[in-house]
Amino acid sequence: MSVLEIVILLxxxxxxxxxxxxxxxxxxxxxxxxxLVIVLVLSWQYAAKGSTGLAFAQAREVLANPAISFSVxxxxxxxxxxxxxxxxxxxxxxxxxxRPAIFYVASLLIGxxxxxxxxxxxxxxxxxxxxxxxxxxxxxxxxxxxxxPIERKKSPGRPPCISESEAWCSSQASCGxxxxxxxxxxxxxxxxxxxxxxx
Numbered sequence: 001m002s003v004l005e006i007v008i009l010l011x012x013x014x015x016x017x018x019x020x021x022x023x024x025x026x027x028x029x030x031x032x033x034x035x036l037v038i039v040l041v042l043s044w045q046y047a048a049k050g051s052t053g054l055a056f057a058q059a060r061e062v063l064a065n066p067a068i069s070f071s072v073x074x075x076x077x078x079x080x081x082x083x084x085x086x087x088x089x090x091x092x093x094x095x096x097x098x099r100p101a102i103f104y105v106a107s108l109l110i111g112x113x114x115x116x117x118x119x120x121x122x123x124x125x126x127x128x129x130x131x132x133x134x135x136x137x138x139x140x141x142x143x144x145x146x147x148x149p150i151e152r153k154k155s156p157g158r159p160p161c162i163s164e165s166e167a168w169c170s171s172q173a174s175c176g177x178x179x180x181x182x183x184x185x186x187x188x189x190x191x192x193x194x195x196x197x198x199x
Contacts, residue, residue, distance in 0.1 A: 059071035085115055113132035
């Protein structure tokens with residue numbers, strides 16, 4: 001198995017392990033830390049050899065017709081992106097405190113999908129890994145993309161159901177409406193034909 005395949009599959013396997021009852025924090029932090037070390041070593045090897053083009057390449061045929069293969073490879077750009085992803089994934093998992101296991105699972109799947117999209121060279125799997133990163137992102141936004149009830153502060157002078165962001169958007173909309181009306185009036189006055197008064 002290629003080392004790039006390990007980098008891609010490790011967070012996904014860790015997410016499955018957490019989903020089936022493994023200690024969430026220990027499994028997630030361990031997997032992301034190992035992944036970060038592997039990507040750092042690969043980046044150092046690539047830079048030390050002065051390589052150009054794809055390195056660490058390997059392909060496994062999935063279908064002959066249409067031609068689909070699970071092929072991996074990395075150049076300088078994809079290794080930089082993979083390194084950034086590994087750093088962010090480790091930081092994201094590390095800062096999770098007192099949260100359900102789904103937070104760890106979603107973070108690992110998002111990171112694994114991003115690594116797969118950066119390190120695979122087959123268009124089918126680039127798309128598949130991209131979708132793998134998007135689905136848990138939408139899930140996390142839908143389930144936890146809001147503040148805690150205690151943190152939803154009401155500002156004086158506004159109805160309690162209107163948040164600060166909603167009030168800001170409302171003010172911007174009214175301002176934009178006024179500007180639009182002024183612009184329309186100006187354009188009408190400019191486009192009005194000049195009428196010469198009789199002497």
